Amino acid sequence: MLSLYKTLVRPHVEYCASAWSPYYKKDKELLEKVQRRFTKMIVNMDGLSYEERLQSLNLWSLEERRNRQDLIEVFKMSKGMTRIRFQELFTMQENNKGTRGHSLKLAKLRCTHDCWRNVFSNRVINVWNGSDQQTVGATSLKVFKTRLEMIKKYKDGLLHGLIH
16 A cells, blocks of 8 residues: 555655745645545554654655755755756855854855745755755765665654755
């Protein structure tokens, strides 16, 4: 049942998530409701809370998956794995040597219009800057994804809700 969900349902829910990420809380909840309902259908899961079901099924919430995908895209850009260059979208923070966290911190541009706050280059900055040096300094994409898994496992909540 879980593989059926991952194969047939989740791709539709996550379609174009890197280009369009829901801005309004009601839209996020509407998408999350699909996964919430499906996890209840799995045998022996109906009595558990949504968070417990996610944990026992080893699933990420859809918001965490969107944040994870955004971080993966930024990592690829920083390592030159995409056509889009890191410098084309982001500005590095000045004087990164004394800052907490890591040396690849990004400067967040001030948005005067609400519509620009959810654009990829703005929404990903808080989560990227909140990551540690080990994660952003990973040598490969596989190592980076493994570090994100470890963050999810041990620092639950880091990837959830940091964007807005």
